[in-house]
Amino acid sequence: MSSPELKAAVGLSRKWDAREAGRELVNKTLERLEGAKPNFFLLFPTIHYANHGGFKELLNGVWDVLPKKTPLVGGTVMGFINNMGCFTRGVTGLAVSYPNMDVAVGVGHNTKRSPATAAKSCVELIKNGLKNSKYKNKFLFDMISGTEIPSMPGMGRKAVIPSDLMGKFATKMLGVSEVILQKGFGNEEEILEEMLNELDDYSIIHGSSLDVSLAKNYQFLGDKVLTDSIVSLGVSSDLNVNLSFASRANLTKKFKVTKISKDRRVIHEIDGKPASEKLLELVGWKGKFPTDRQFTFGITTYFPICFISDGKNFLRPVVGILGGSILLMSKFESNEGYVALISGKNMIDSLDDILTDEMAADFGILSSCAVRLMGLGGEVFAIREKLMKYFKDKPFILVNCAGEAVRKPNDRIYYLNESIALGLIGR
Amino acid sequence: MESKEEQILKILQEDLMPLEDIHACMVAKKGLEGITPLTEKFKQEVLPIWEILKNTMDELFDVVSHYSEYGLDKVYFELGEFDVMFFILPGSDTALVAIVPALANRGLLEVELENARRAIIKIVEEK
Numbered sequence: 214m215s216s217p218e219l220k221a222a223v224g225l226s227r228k229w230d231a232r233e234a235g236r237e238l239v240n241k242t243l244e245r246l247e248g249a250k251p252n253f254f255l256l257f258p259t260i261h262y263a264n265h266g267g268f269k270e271l272l273n274g275v276w277d278v279l280p281k282k283t284p285l286v287g288g289t290v291m292g293f294i295n296n297m298g299c300f301t302r303g304v305t306g307l308a309v310s311y312p313n314m315d316v317a318v319g320v321g322h323n324t325k326r327s328p329a330t331a332a333k334s335c336v337e338l339i340k341n342g343l344k345n346s347k348y349k350n351k352f353l354f355d356m357i358s359g360t361e362i363p364s365m366p367g368m369g370r371k372a373v374i375p376s377d378l379m380g381k382f383a384t385k386m387l388g389v390s391e392v393i394l395q396k397g398f399g400n401e402e403e404i405l406e407e408m409l410n411e412l413d414d415y416s417i418i419h420g421s422s423l424d425v426s427l428a429k430n431y432q433f434l435g436d437k438v439l440t441d442s443i444v445s446l447g448v449s450s451d452l453n454v455n456l457s458f459a460s461r462a463n464l465t466k467k468f469k470v471t472k473i474s475k476d477r478r479v480i481h482e483i484d485g486k487p488a489s490e491k492l493l494e495l496v497g498w499k500g501k502f503p504t505d506r507q508f509t510f511g512i513t514t515y516f517p518i519c520f521i522s523d524g525k526n527f528l529r530p531v532v533g534i535l536g537g538s539i540l541l542m543s544k545f546e547s548n549e550g551y552v553a554l555i556s557g558k559n560m561i562d563s564l565d566d567i568l569t570d571e572m573a574a575d576f577g578i579l580s581s582c583a584v585r586l587m588g589l590g591g592e593v594f595a596i597r598e599k600l601m602k603y604f605k606d607k608p609f610i611l612v613n614c615a616g617e618a619v620r621k622p623n624d625r626i627y628y629l630n631e632s633i634a635l636g637l638i639g640r
Numbered sequence: 641m642e643s644k645e646e647q648i649l650k651i652l653q654e655d656l657m658p659l660e661d662i663h664a665c666m667v668a669k670k671g672l673e674g675i676t677p678l679t680e681k682f683k684q685e686v687l688p689i690w691e692i693l694k695n696t697m698d699e700l701f702d703v704v705s706h707y708s709e710y711g712l713d714k715v716y717f718e719l720g721e722f723d724v725m726f727f728i729l730p731g732s733d734t735a736l737v738a739i740v741p742a743l744a745n746r747g748l749l750e751v752e753l754e755n756a757r758r759a760i761i762k763i764v765e766e767k
Contacts, residue, residue: 229658264660292751300755301748302659425745506743590750591714591727 216640219311219452220249221576223295223608227303231266234258234304235274242308243278245608249310250280253446255354255578256287256433257612258304260424268431268438271304276436283308284318286444287433288356288422291583294597294611296604301586307610309576314450317342320434321404321443324358328400331443332407339447340411346449351415351622352638354578355445357404358430359421359615360542362533363387363396370426372509373534375502377487380536384479387540398478401616402544402628404443414622415447416454418636420580420614427532427615452638455574456619459566460528460632462553464519466495470548477544479535487537492518495552508534514588515555517631520547528553528631530584543616543630555631560585561595567635568603574637577609580617581633647763648675651756657681659752661744663722664690667760669734670701686722686739693724693739700726705733718742725749727757729764736760 224242226234243251254275262271268289279285292301319338321331339353363386364370374380387397399421408417422430432439468491472482483491493503496516503512509532517528518541533540579600586593600609617634620626627634642650648667652675656665663683668674672694679690686693700715708728715726715735721742726735736757740749 227655229654292748298755299751301751425748510746586751587745587747590747591754593751594754 217312219309219575219640220246221307221309221608222246223297223610224306224308225295225297225300225303227300229261229265231262231268231270232274234262235271236277238304238306239275239278242306246308246310251283251308251310252314253284253309253316253448254279255307255446255610256285256304257290257293257306257610259292259300259302260289260430261302262304268433272433272436272438284316284446285433285435286318286354286356286446288420288444289424289431290420291423291425291613292586293613294593294600296601296608299593299597305610307576307578307608311450311452313348314448314452315343315346315348317447318434319445319447320439322439323441324400324404324443325397325441328403329407332404335443335445336408336411339445343447343449348449348451350450350452350454351412352448352450352452352454353412353415353417353445354636355417355419355443356422356432357399357401357419357443358432358441359399359401359423360427361396361429362427370428372505372513372532373502374536375534377536380534380538383535384538398476398542399615401618405618405620405626405628409620409626415620416456416622416636417618417620417626418456418578418580418634419618420612421616423583423615452640453572455572455637456621456635457567458617458619458627458629458632458634459563460526460555460629461559461563461566462517462519462526462528462555462631463559464526464551465554466552468495468550468552470545470550473545477546478541479538480541480545481538488539489534489537492531492539502534510587514584517553517555518545519551519553520545520549522546523625525627526553527629528555530631543628557589557592560589561592561599563633564596564599567633568599572637572639574604574607574639576607576638577604578636578638579609579611579633580614581611582617582629582631583613583615584631585633586613644763644766645675648760649677651759653677653681656738656752656756659749661740661749662738663741664739666737667734668737670698670705672697674734685741689720689722693719693722697724697737700724701733701735704728704735708732725753727753729757729761
């Protein structure tokens with residue numbers, strides 16, 4: 214007996230005007246679906262549309278064309294790769310049509326202030342939406358509002374604050390701001406961990422939405438433009454899902470974390486010394502503090518720190534120096550760590566670790582760290598070449614996010630930075 | 641039908657110039673001969689040092705013309721508050737040039753400059 218027909222299509226628009234881009238994206242995507250009605254639509258614009266009509270207009274354009282009630286989720290990304298090319302400006306989308314599939318969407322608000330509540334709301338919607346599904350393979354794609362760095366009074370939005378006093382002030386501000394202004398850490402790990410309790414049998418692939426300057430990012434659900442939210446797409450079907458991830462960093466010098474914040478995202482001391490001083494020593498930085506530029510495009514990109522858990526490397530790029538402390542976007546879950554070294558070649562070659570011939574996928578979703586995109590720049594086209602060689606005429610989307618994660622059914626979540634996560638879906 | 645020059649100008653004006661961090665861009669060779677959007681379209685910040693940039697870029701175009709045949713692909717230089725990025729059209733003395741703020745996210749801009757360079761090469765090579 215032949216398997217039912219699955220149609221998947223990726224679209225792209227490079228139009229500047231938000232409404233026109235939304236329309237063109239969906240028109241092109243549906244054209245490739247050849248008349249099939251999509252079961253869902255994933256939407257990934259870059260932040261540019263905020264200043265070219267706004268995201269509400271982008272969605273208006275999408276819904277001018279997309280069949281009413283099509284489940285839609287998405288969020289802003291720093292860039293993306295798809296079958297058509299590599300882009301850091303524009304909008305891409307993925308639509309899938311398949312008869313043996315049930316779909317539900319979930320949403321949770323106030324992720325920075327109340328991550329657990331947001332997770333619970335989201336899970337409840339997904340579980341209720343799929344409770345009558347007869348299919349046993351469950352898959353969840355989610356986007357969570359990523360870290361947003363507040364602009365500090367008198368300092369603006371800076372990566373390097375050399376003064377210890379100002380650094381301590383900034384650290385305190387970050388906590389206050391998270392509660393009052395909902396600016397701060399994305400809390401992705403807390404949200405995902407909370408969700409796992411209720412979603413044992415789900416495969417999960419995650420991306421954290423972001424903008425270019427970590428100032429404000431957006432999530433999308435149906436015709437709604439959201440901030441500080443989690444949106445998710447739950448799929449129950451007879452399709453197989455294969456998840457993997459890779460980073461290919463080389464671990465170099467070992468260190469001990471001797472003082473760290475309660476949430477494990479701000480390291481105060483390494484080997485008994487102020488963390489920023491010790492980090493700079495470990496990466497071989499000499500002289501005064503690096504400038505923002507030297508720090509962001511040098512140390513953040515190519516020298517993430519790393520801890521090992523369950524035999525896997527978890528990279529954590531250092532995104533800020535706050536006086537004596539260093540700032541991460543996600544948790545450093547060990548008191549032992551390494552300075553990692555990651556080259557452009559490592560980033561490109563890491564694709565070889567996940568693009569294996571194990572499964573003939575009908576389509577692929579990849580979530581990769583935006584720091585990699587910043588580091589690779591124009592060399593990112595080499596990643597697309599590898600993806601094209603693997604997927605051939607099958608559609609795929611790689612979105613550059615603030616963080617990525619994968620989780621196989623009944624397994625732990627692997628919350629990643631500066632890595633690449635792959636979800637292959639097929640019959 | 642649009643001429644090749646018009647098509648290239650369209651890429652500069654419609655794809656690159658609207659990007660917030662592209663302060664000026666052109667497809668040029670030594671002496672800044674080539675295809676350039678109207679300087680009025682350049683971001684104001686770049687205008688005060690435009691003459692200095694023109695002179696410094698001449699020196700760089702000497703390097704481009706010497707090494708292009710050996711596969712020179714990109715050249716960057718930092719000048720005060722600006723980065724000047726040269727994306728060389730393969731085997732030629734001509735480059736897509738962009739002037740961006742020193743603190744711009746160069747990696748992201750590179751992707752769009754590469755898209756523009758590929759589109760320009762396609763236009764140039766069309767019969």
